[in-house]
Amino acid sequence: MKQEYGWNKKYLEKNGKPWFPVMGEFHYSRYKKSLWKEELYKMKAGGVSIVSCYVIWIHHEEEEGRFDFTGCRDLGAFIRLCGEAGLEVFLRIGPWVHGEVRNGGFPDWLMKKGEEGVALRSNDERYLKDVERFWREVYAQVKGEMYEDGGPIIGLQIENEYGHVGGLRGEAGEAHIRALTELAERIGFHAPLRTATGWGGACIGDLLPVMGGYCEAPWDQSLEELAPNANFVFSHIRNDALIASDHHVEDSLTFNEADYPFLTAELGGGLQVTSHRRPVARGKDLGAMSLAKLGSGVAMLGYYMYHGGSNPEGKLSTLQESRETGYLNDLPEINYDFNAPIRQYGTICDSYRELRLLAYFLQDFGEDLAPLEAQIVPDQVRPDDLHTLRVSCRHDGSHGYLFYNNYQRRYPMDPHSHVELKGLCGDEVSFPAIDIADGEYGFFPYHMKLGDAVLRSALASPLCRLKTVGKEVYVFYGDRDPRFAWDTEETAEILHLSRKDALQAARVRLDQDYLILSEDFVWEENGAVKAVGGFDTKLRVFPEIQEAYLPGFVRTGTEGAFTVYERHVEPGAVSVEWELKEETAEKKTYEIRIRYPQQTEGKRAGGQDAFLLFRYAGDRMNLFCEGKKINDYFYTGQEVPLSLGYFDFPDRLEAEIVALCEDTPVFLETWPEMENGTACRLENVSVKEMVY
DSSP states (O other): OOOOEEEOSSOEEETTEEEOOEEEEOOGGGSOGGGHHHHHHHHHHTTOOEEEEEOOHHHHOSBTTBOOOSGGGOHHHHHHHHHHTTOEEEEEOOSOOOTTBGGGGOOHHHHHHHHTTOOTTTTOHHHHHHHHHHHHHHHHHHTTOBGGGTOSEEEEEOSSSTTTSSSOOHHHHHHHHHHHHHHHHHHTOOOSEEEEEOSTTOOOTTSEEEEEEOSSOTTOOOOSOOOOOGGGSOOSOOSOHHHHTTTTOOOOOSSOGGGSOOEEEEEESSOOOOSSEEOOOOHHHHHHHHHHHHHTTOSBEEEEOSBOEEOOOOSSSOOBOOGGGTOSOOOOSSEEOTTOSBOTTSOBOHHHHHHHHHHHHHHHHHHHHTTOEEEEESTTOOTTOOSSOEEEEEEOSSOEEEEEEOOBTTBOOOOEEEEOOBOOSTTOOBOOOEEEOTTOEEEEEEEEEETTEEEEEOSSEEEEEEEETTEEEEEEEOSSOOOOEESSSSOOEEEEEOHHHHHTEEEEESSSEEEEEOSSEEEEETTEEEEEBOSEEEEEEESOOOGGGSTTOEEEEEETTEEEEEEEOOOOOOEEEEEEEEEOSSEEEEEEEEEOSSOOTTHHHHTEEEEEEEEEESSEEEEEETTEEEEEEEOOSSOEEEETGGGTOOSEEEEEEEOEETTOSOEESSOOOOBTTEEOEEEEEEEEEEEO
8 A cells, every 4th residue: 555645843644644753874875785685674673764865976977977876876776675675765865965975975077167167056057957967867766766656765855954054045045945846856756755954044945844963063173072962952942053063154944943843864873083073972872862852842863874884986086075175074085884873884783772762662652752742841951951850741731751861971960869750731640759860861651542551650661562463562661660550440461671671672573573682683584583693692582483483593491571592603713813014103004814714705695794893092094905995994992893794705904003192183082092192003803703
């Protein structure tokens, strides 16, 4: 059955009902084509329902008139895989995208035309002619995959940050966005949802505005700790001052907020570090920020980036943002890891698990949450107020969800004792008194309908609903006594998890719903459970599952309500050695030798990979294979991974460490130990083998 999409002033709609999607950005041209399918399933398993992606002009037409839609640039194949995975798509066609790309995605030849008098990002007919030629090539790739044709592309974004980062302001800017929208329609880009970025005075024409927010600002030119971040405060202010300060434009919005739902497309799913500023985004940063947005009335969570990647190789230049090309920032040539929930080579991190908690909730209960307006108590709390407990309630006068946040990134918050939270409805449901520690955040439901039962209140958060044979089971989590209280004599079946277990919980849908707890990563594919792990992998499954759905696993016992299944694979015993080969005052070069126990050709596709984990001290590290740079890292203090399978299992690499001096102008959260005022060393290389 064809889905129907729409929107009103409060929320998005799907088939005439409130719809609260989670959207994640993944750039196909920054990832290996042969692995797209697996990565899309990982996104879906994380609760993402919409994949958003830039179409980056310079990746497809680096040389004027010569288009490349092959390999990692094969847009059509990517969109078809999204559809096969059951994911909807928001296509962000630019023509200017930013995206930490050279020239914001404009090819050099187009920039040269700008220098010669063509008014780029305007209604100059010469510019629009080139845009039309590019967009027609893009449309040829996705023809048949638009919503009207039964394809997965339900949304279209025109331009990016227009009027905020470049472009025209006011009526002229609005006229250009309308001209681009009309051009896209004329070509065939028809979609029920059409958006434009709305922050910092950006022009939106007749499009839906989408907003953003980051937990830090690597583009900020300061080398000091930034002030407390407003994205951790419940607020009715949609515009993020951190983003608006990027190019020092006015913060005012160019649209009436009351006319549009509060949608986000650029919540930072991580942070892409710059040469001068290298903050590290962690799971709790993204979890608390997302919760603050939910409590502030947001109606869509859209993350940039959700999946990291690597800049493709250019024919004429490297393709990253740099000061050389007029930006304020220098970025790595290749590395676009972004500290995203799914990292550069497909590994998942703590932020993936944090965001999955909320994504699962929105999948099952977003229809209920979406229409509920936010009442913030107290309103207008400043982010530098580290003493007041931040509370918001989304409700309709009869039921709702109570949000609290006592987390402020890199700043301690006062603990609060014996707090009596109250739901804001007719009878003001009071929750039992609790203590809220520094760094804690969460939400509780009240008068929540669970099937035929109504939950009066609970000191636990709803995670998801499991549709099992003959019944529904509602999963809640939290580390307090949940104190479930009911409005009805009938009660629902509840499965209560600790927060630690909830972070390990993946839902898969086969003959019925299953909840699988694992320290590793699991998802459903082709009617079976796939699990990524080491040589000994343990899954806890509720309810009990047929072993046919778990190839390679055997049942070994039970733990509470969960049945335990385990898999053992003989170690491959990949080993690594390294030695210093060359040393100067500015850098050290090491040779890395990898030994494999058996023929490795095809192992990655066949279900096995090995990662090198590097610990180093220096300003940056460059990795080379057969003389070609394959990755580069700016030092943050983190251990950095390299997938050997991604590069067809090389047996030799070269690591170049560039020195970091104690007076290097850079902001680091953690500085390495210095030796005579300098750090320049490879500290360790280890191997982690992964079984699929």
